[in-house]
Structures are given as structure tokens and as C-alpha cells.
Amino acid sequence: MQTNKNQYILPDHRAEGKRNLNEPAEQKRFTLPAEYQSLGSGKTCCIRTYGCQANVRDGETIAGILQAMGFTVISEMEAADLLIFNTCAVRRAAEEHVLGEVGSLKTLKQKHPKKLIAICGCMAQEESVVEDLLKHYPQVDLIFGTHNLDQLPKLLANVINQHQRTVEVCSQEGSIIEGMPKERSRKYKAFVNIMYGCDKFCTYCIVPYTRGKQRSRYLDEIIAEVEEFKAAGGKEVQLLGQNVNAYGKDQGMEDGFTVLLKAVAETGIERIRFYTSNPRDYSFSTIEAMRDYPNIMKALHLPVQSGSNEVLRRMNRGYTREQFLKLVDDMKAVIPDITFTTDLIVGFPGETEAQFEETLSLVDYCRFDSAFAFVYSPREGTPAAAMEDDTPLAVKKQRLQRLNEKITQYARMNNEVYADQTVKVLCDGPSKNNPVVLCGYTESNKLVNFTSDTASEGDIVDVKITQVKSYTLDGKAI
Ligand code: SF4
Known part of the structure; x- marks a missing residue:
């Protein structure tokens, strides 16, 4: 070469x-x-x-x-x-x-x-x-x-x-390219980009550099993609963006994400999910749309990252602990059966024991269904990488372990309510770990391994839960 x-x-x-x-x-x-x-x-x-x-x-x-x-x-x-x-x-x-x-x-x-x-x-x-x-x-x-x-x-x-x-490697993002060929990894579930890039510049995050400025796709292009997928037998769309709640702001749209979400719901596709939400851009109208359309799943991934106001400020997250908790409370008041998952960073530069304990207490309050928790990883070129960090790695790892124990405790507790219940599962086909068992997700995004003589990939199946584990459920199709 x-x-x-x-x-x-x-x-x-x-x-x-x-x-x-x-x-x-x-x-x-x-x-x-x-x-x-x-x-x-x-x-x-x-x-x-x-x-x-x-x-x-x-x-x-x-x-x-x-x-x-x-x-x-x-x-x-x-x-x-x-x-x-x-x-x-x-x-x-x-x-x-x-x-x-x-x-x-x-x-x-x-x-x-x-x-x-x-x-x-x-x-x-x-x-x-x-x-x-x-x-x-x-x-x-x-x-x-x-x-x-x-x-x-x-x-x-x-x-x-x-x-x-x-x-x-272009450093400027250029145009949105529509109509690119795609080979979807699943026939019944589709990832649909609604926007690219991010303008939030959280201080630890490399994404605004690697993915460029926020660019929203036109609403009619997104709806056409969802309709085409539905016409081909698709059941679930997952609307993707780094910060979906800011959808349309770059095009001057008012409350763009709610407008889009309702338009996608109106297509009649059976299940709609969206990732990732940023608490600072959430509007109450989005919560109402989630309540009003049964095909918008009531399972929300809402990254909080830390429970400490001081750490959130240094992360440039743009909301306080109190604002995050109010958002969770407002959502629970409007949608009582809503479930939450989140992302958490442990050992952000300068995080004290007291600040870490504020994260633990936030988890106690929110009782997330699950959470992705990681030790902070410095990314070259981001502001946080230059911040002073005197917490030893061993201490950070110990904090992560304490946090993960708490997360697992709530995951298990939340799963207990499914014992002996019947849930609707969108079947993904045979489980990777045990090919004689099928697997799929409930509306609340719980992974279920189940047995059935008749179900196949793409079916929405009623499953009776027979065993509850911390992060999965076992069941039998009825
Ligand atoms: S964490 Fe999310 S919102 Fe913050 S800069 Fe990264 S992609 Fe954007």
C-alpha cells in the first residue's frame, strides 16, 4: 500500500x-x-x-x-x-x-x-x-x-x-445525507436517527467533538422511514439522538420533540422508544404525549450522572439535583407506571465522599430499574480531562461497587412486582445464552427469557412470569 x-x-x-x-x-x-x-x-x-x-x-x-x-x-x-x-x-x-x-x-x-x-x-x-x-x-x-x-x-x-x-476525517459535519442504503440488524425493531451531533458540551464528553453540532433530520423524512418500516412488518422503532429532547431546535421548531413524537405515534407503529434524553431539555408536553399515546413506551432512560449539585455544575449538565428530582416526580404524577433507568459517573474529578453519597441518596429516592454506572474516564481534549483529580482509583472503584450494589438492590425490588404477572413481550428470537429459550422485551423494557411452542421473532406474546431475577425475568407464553 x-x-x-x-x-x-x-x-x-x-x-x-x-x-x-x-x-x-x-x-x-x-x-x-x-x-x-x-x-x-x-x-x-x-x-x-x-x-x-x-x-x-x-x-x-x-x-x-x-x-x-x-x-x-x-x-x-x-x-x-x-x-x-x-x-x-x-x-x-x-x-x-x-x-x-x-x-x-x-x-x-x-x-x-x-x-x-x-x-x-x-x-x-x-x-x-x-x-x-x-x-x-x-x-x-x-x-x-x-x-x-x-x-x-x-x-x-x-x-x-x-x-x-x-x-x-472531516472535522466539520457538512450536510445531512438522506437515502443512504441500510441493512437493518433486526427485521422487527428499527433504530431511526432523528438527529445527529450535540451542542451541550458536558465537560467530560467527547461526543460534541466526534459527532459535531446538532443537526435534526426533517420531520417528513423521519415519518417516511417509520412508515416504510411499519409497512414491511416492523413493530418497534427506537428514535435516536444524543439529546432527543432538543430535536428541531436547530431548525427553529417550537417544542420539536413533542411534535415529532406525536407524529410518530400517529403512524400506528406498535412500540416507540427514544434515546437519549437530557433532563435539561425535557418539556411537560413530552410527558403528556407519553401519557396520551399507548404506543409510546412508558420506560424512560434519563441520565442523571451525579446526585451532587457541585459535581453537576462542574460537568456542565445544566440542571440541579432538585430539578432532576422534580422532573422524575412530575413524570410519576402524570404516568404512575413509568419506569426509569439512568447513567451515573463515579469519581468525576474532585468528587468528594460527601458528593458521592449524594449520588447514593439520589438513587435511593429514584429507585431506578437499572443504571449504567462507570468510573470517570478522562477524554483528551475535553475540559474535564484538565481538571484536578486527586481521588485514588482504588477509592473510585470502591465507590462504584457500593453504587452497583444499591442499583442491583433496586433492580431486584422493582422486578419483584412482575412475579406471576402476565406481560406483553416483543420476541427477539432465541436467547443467545440458551437457544431453546426465546427472549424479548416488555413494554417497560425488561428482558424476559421465556418458553413457547409457537412464538417466533417479531411476535408480541403474552408471557406469564414464573421467576424474577435482578436484571431479567423468566416466563412461559400463555
Ligand atoms: S453527555 Fe450527552 S448531552 Fe452531554 S455533551 Fe455528551 S452527548 Fe451531549
């Missing part, structure tokens, strides 16, 4: 952090030029996706584009002609995992030099990661970022036809 460093387009955190909020994003349509339509004929590709639902959805687009180019998508990495690592940058541990996997491919690449290796996603938007890849991972042939998925055919052509190591 030849290298011409002058042609590399490298990430630039300064440019990534810039915002022009006066200009809403333009919309363009994807086309695949004829010259790329058979570039992958007779070749196989394997896509490894890490991280959040947005990345999973990007992985579906990458699969769709590659299939349109003639590639066959397979799951065995070693057998594929093209390997794509669709990466996540939210925590250092996730990055190290990917770098370890890519590192272990060096010998494979030496044996099979025609095998191509590509890195994309959020890690590709990080200056230091790309520098490291270029210096120490000669086996990587192509690096592209989150803003130019639509350019994948052109970039691959450069690698395949010109034998050029290619790096193109």
Missing part, C-alpha cells in the same frame, strides 16, 4: 468544537455512482461495531452501502476481504479493546496483504488516536470519520484501485 501523507485529511479538535448555530444543516440525497457499484463483487466484508445505538445504526448504513457495492457481509473476521472497525470513543477502555484487536491483526495482514482493514466511528475523529494508528498500525489501510459515511465508496475505491493508504 502506498502512502501520501499530503493527501491525508486529519481530525482537528479545535475545528470539531466550533459551532455555527445560525446555519441549519443542509439536506442532500445519497447516490452511488455506477463506477463503484461492482467494486465489491465477489468480495466479503465484516463489520465490528462498538458502543452506542448511534454506532449500531451507522453500522447498518455501512453494511447497506457495502452491499450496494457488491460486497457480501459475513460475521467471520478472519475470512473477510475487508474488515471495518466501527468504533466508540466514550471510554478509554473501549478504545484499548479496539486497538488490541487491530494490533492482533498485524500477522494476518502480513500473511494476506490483500486483506483490507478500515477504522471509522468516533475513535477516528480523535487526533491522538489517528496519530497513533498512522505511526504504529501499518496494517490499517483506511481511516474515515463519522461525517463522511456517504463517501465510503470513493474512499474504498482509492484504497482498492490506487493502492493508497487513505485517511479522510
